[in-house]
Structure formats: C-alpha cells, structure tokens
Amino acid sequence: MDLPSLLAAVERGDDDAALELLYDATADDLAGDDAVALLAAAAKAGRQRVVDWLVVWDVDVDRPWDGGVDPVTWAAENGRHSVLFALLSRSQDPLTEDSPHRRALRIAQEAVASGAGAGAVPPPAHRAIITDLEAELGIHRSPDELMARALVHADPDHDDWFASVWELGRRADRTTFDWALEAARDASDLNRRRFGLDTIHYLDIGFEFAPDQDDVAELPFTDEAVEFLRPLLHSEQDPRALATVIAAFASYCRHPDETVEAVLNHAHHTDPRVRARLSRILHTRTAEHEEALAALLHLAADPVPVTRANALHKLVMSAVDTPELRTVFAAHLTDPYLDARIEAAAGLALRDDERGLTVLKEIRSGFKNMNSPGWGRLGDIDHLLQVRAETTSQGHPTAPAS
Structure with a gap:
C-alpha cells in the first residue's frame, strides 16, 4: 500500500x-x-x-x-458525526453498559454541557451524535426537543438538523405530522417553518423506508399533506423552504405527471437549490411533454455541475429524439464535469449516434479500476446498450429504456 x-x-x-x-x-x-x-x-x-x-x-x-x-473518543469529543458512526458500525452490542455507543453518548453530552466547539467552523455535530445514539438505545425525545437541537445552528445542511428531522420522519404518525404542520405554518419564525416543512417531507421518506412496507400503502395524512403543500408551490418566497416544498410535494403526490405540471414554473428560478431540486423531479417520458422537455433542456445548461448532470440523465432516459436534443448532448461531450460528460455520451449512444459511443470508449479507457469515478454509471449504460441491441435485433422499437 x-x-x-x-x-x-x-x-x-x-x-x-x-x-x-x-x-x-x-x-x-x-x-x-x-x-x-x-x-x-x-x-x-x-x-x-x-x-x-x-x-x-x-x-x-x-x-x-x-x-x-482512542478513535471513538476522538470522534465523539470532536463532534465528527459520520466518522463516529462509521467506527461504531463494527460494535456488536450497543445496549451493554460498557458499549462504545454509551461511551460516545456520554462524551457528546459532556461536550454540549461544556460548550465545546463554540465558534468552530463548521460547528461540531455533538447534538446529532446524541440524537442518533439515543435513538439506537431506544431513547426518544419530543419533537420540540429535537427541533431545539436543530435550531442551535439553524443550518439545514448541518448534521444536527438532519439527525433531528430524520428521527422525527421515522415516526411517520399523525401526532408528528400535526406537530410538523403547526411548525410549518409559523410565519413568525423562518427556521421553525423550515424545520416543520422538512419534517413533513421526511415523514413520507421514513414511511417509505420502513421495514416490510407495502409498496402501495400511503400515510393516513397523504392527501392533507398534498393539499397543504400545493399552494406553497406558488406562494413560498424563501428559496430553501421552496426547495423543500417541491421535494415534499413530489414525495407525497402519487401522480408523476401532476407533479411535473405543478413544479415546471420553477425551472428558471434564480436559486440553485430550487433548480437542483427540479432536475431530480422532472421527467419527459413521452414526446407530448413539451414543457418538461424545454425545462430539462434549460437545466442541462445550468452552471451547477450536478444540476446539469441530473437534467442530462433525465433526457438520456427520455423517449424523445430530436435534433435539438442531440445538439444539447453533443455540446456536453466535452463538459468538464465527468458525470455530465457520461450522460451526454450515453444520450447519443442510446440514439445510435457514433459520437456518443466514441466518447464512452474514451472515458472507459481512462478508468484505472472499479473505484474510478463513473465506473458504476458506465456499467449501467453498457447494460442499456446491450438491451437496446438485443431489442433492435428482434425487430422491436429502439427507444431508450426508462
């Protein structure tokens, strides 16, 4: 090594x-x-x-x-949430009195009580550690206490926020939804409202990830959530909250075409978070989806690399094949962002355009091993190309698989 x-x-x-x-x-x-x-x-x-x-x-x-x-002690003292849980994943029994989990919980609690890490950038995630370790140990705090932990830094991108909202989302019950709905309606406190909206979103995500979940089952408040979120798609002024509203609406709404129609007008939003969210939700599976196609073509030129790669991926899987679409794919064959370049090449290759196959071959030649970036996605594309070739040889339509 x-x-x-x-x-x-x-x-x-x-x-x-x-x-x-x-x-x-x-x-x-x-x-x-x-x-x-x-x-x-x-x-x-x-x-x-x-x-x-x-x-x-x-x-x-x-x-x-x-x-x-000691690795666990260091991670807990320094509030390194992800590192700590990677280390703890090897622990056999978190419930024993002398387990690393309980030791880490005590250390994180002491760090919060002492004010350790105050002023650090980024702030340590001691509260996220406490929240997740308590959950593993069967200790469940009230929504108000979990929100209070998240709002210490009031950063939706911080582990403290995510741990609290994820723990609430896993509960997937009416009591938590009613609490979140009240918070989301609080116009006097933007951070509280953001947290409430996030919780509404994660209630559905938590439900979807529940063990033995029936694929067609719905939360009892699904319709209520959709009706609450729908007007916010047009009235919400805070970009971060709007991105959450879009994600939550797409999560609760069981009709993909309805979702696309409801969010299309945000494809040109000035905030990159909103556009990024749209790039993951929009689709155009038929040639009739002209507005969705136009929105995705616009997002494929986004200055944020991940957003344009997402948009290109949706276009790759579309049944649409037009000169304009091929021109867009061709323009990204030299995209500096590898994921975008791969999607552009795939879009052409799956439409029998040799330019795409050539670039895919060039990218493949640069791989060192299966840990190379793009390896997995290129494997998926190779499979799609193989299926397409077999379908073509049998005389069936050759539109890209969705």
Missing part, C-alpha cells in the same frame, strides 16, 4: 484518487499500521468516503491512533 500517495490524496481532499489507490490494497495491508494511520488521517481531514471504505474493508477501528488516541 502506497501510504505517502494515499496521505497526499487525503490531504488535498481527492477521495477519488485515494479510492483508486486503495483498490489494490491487500488484506495484509489493511491489517497493518499503515491502514490505521490512513484511517486516522482521513477521519481528521473529514474524508468520509475514505473512512467508510476503510471501515467496510475491516481496518481495525479499535486500534489506538498515534499518541494513544
């Missing part, structure tokens, strides 16, 4: 390079001191993908780091 190169990749934040280098690591490499040193460096640098890979591949999470530092 090339530890200097791996440490350099971690230091510069290049997860892709680090994972490509790790592909050739042997069991002996991952059982040695170098792997533990790399785990410590990745954890401290916040390189979560590298941490997750190392933990999954059995690097010793209990072995102390340099200076005798």
Whole structure:
C-alpha cells in the first residue's frame, strides 16, 4: 500500500484518487499500521468516503491512533458525526453498559454541557451524535426537543438538523405530522417553518423506508399533506423552504405527471437549490411533454455541475429524439464535469449516434479500476446498450429504456 500517495490524496481532499489507490490494497495491508494511520488521517481531514471504505474493508477501528488516541473518543469529543458512526458500525452490542455507543453518548453530552466547539467552523455535530445514539438505545425525545437541537445552528445542511428531522420522519404518525404542520405554518419564525416543512417531507421518506412496507400503502395524512403543500408551490418566497416544498410535494403526490405540471414554473428560478431540486423531479417520458422537455433542456445548461448532470440523465432516459436534443448532448461531450460528460455520451449512444459511443470508449479507457469515478454509471449504460441491441435485433422499437 502506497501510504505517502494515499496521505497526499487525503490531504488535498481527492477521495477519488485515494479510492483508486486503495483498490489494490491487500488484506495484509489493511491489517497493518499503515491502514490505521490512513484511517486516522482521513477521519481528521473529514474524508468520509475514505473512512467508510476503510471501515467496510475491516481496518481495525479499535486500534489506538498515534499518541494513544482512542478513535471513538476522538470522534465523539470532536463532534465528527459520520466518522463516529462509521467506527461504531463494527460494535456488536450497543445496549451493554460498557458499549462504545454509551461511551460516545456520554462524551457528546459532556461536550454540549461544556460548550465545546463554540465558534468552530463548521460547528461540531455533538447534538446529532446524541440524537442518533439515543435513538439506537431506544431513547426518544419530543419533537420540540429535537427541533431545539436543530435550531442551535439553524443550518439545514448541518448534521444536527438532519439527525433531528430524520428521527422525527421515522415516526411517520399523525401526532408528528400535526406537530410538523403547526411548525410549518409559523410565519413568525423562518427556521421553525423550515424545520416543520422538512419534517413533513421526511415523514413520507421514513414511511417509505420502513421495514416490510407495502409498496402501495400511503400515510393516513397523504392527501392533507398534498393539499397543504400545493399552494406553497406558488406562494413560498424563501428559496430553501421552496426547495423543500417541491421535494415534499413530489414525495407525497402519487401522480408523476401532476407533479411535473405543478413544479415546471420553477425551472428558471434564480436559486440553485430550487433548480437542483427540479432536475431530480422532472421527467419527459413521452414526446407530448413539451414543457418538461424545454425545462430539462434549460437545466442541462445550468452552471451547477450536478444540476446539469441530473437534467442530462433525465433526457438520456427520455423517449424523445430530436435534433435539438442531440445538439444539447453533443455540446456536453466535452463538459468538464465527468458525470455530465457520461450522460451526454450515453444520450447519443442510446440514439445510435457514433459520437456518443466514441466518447464512452474514451472515458472507459481512462478508468484505472472499479473505484474510478463513473465506473458504476458506465456499467449501467453498457447494460442499456446491450438491451437496446438485443431489442433492435428482434425487430422491436429502439427507444431508450426508462
């Protein structure tokens, strides 16, 4: 294992390079001191993908780091939520009195009580650690207490916020929905309203992820949620709240075409978060969806790389094939963002355009191994191309599979 190169990749934040280098690591490499040193460096640098890979591949999470530092203690003291839970994923029984889970919970509680990390950027996620560990240990707090934890930093992108809203979303009951609806209607407090809207959204997500969930089952308040959210699609002025409203409406509304029609007018919104949300929701499965097609073509030129890649992906899977669409795909064959470039090439290749096949071949030639970025998506595209070829040989229509 090339530890200097791996440490350099971690230091510069290049997860892709680090994972490509790790592909050739042997069991002996991952059982040695170098792997533990790399785990410590990745954890401290916040390189979560590298941490997750190392933990999954059995690097010793209990072995102390340099200076005798205990990994779980370090992560809990520093509020490193994702690192901590990667480390704890190897723990066998979180309910025992001396488990790492209980130790981490005590450390995080002490950190909050002492005000540790005040003023740090980004703020440590001690409250998220407490929320998630309490849930694992069967301790469930009230919605008001969970919201209070989220609003300490009042950042919807922070782990403290997400842990609270996810814990509430998992409850998927009428009492939590009524509480969230009241919060979402509070025009006097924007952060409280944002949290309420997020909770409404995650109630449906939590329900969908529930074990043994019937695919056609609905929450008892599905219709009520749709009717509450529908007018907000037109009246909501806060961009972050609007992005949540769009996501929640799409989640609760069981009619995809109705969802598309309801949100189309936001494709040209000035806020990138709103456009990003639209790029994940819009679709055009038939040639009649002209407005959706126009919106996706617009989003395919978005300055935010992920948004245009999402839009291009939706266009790839469309049944539409027009000169304008091919022109858009061709324009992105040299897109600096790899995911967008792959989708553009796929869009042409699946329409029997040799330009797409050529670029896919070029991208494939640059792969080092299955940890290379784009490897998985290119595998999906190869499968679609194979299915398309088989369908064509049998004399069936050759529109891209949806």
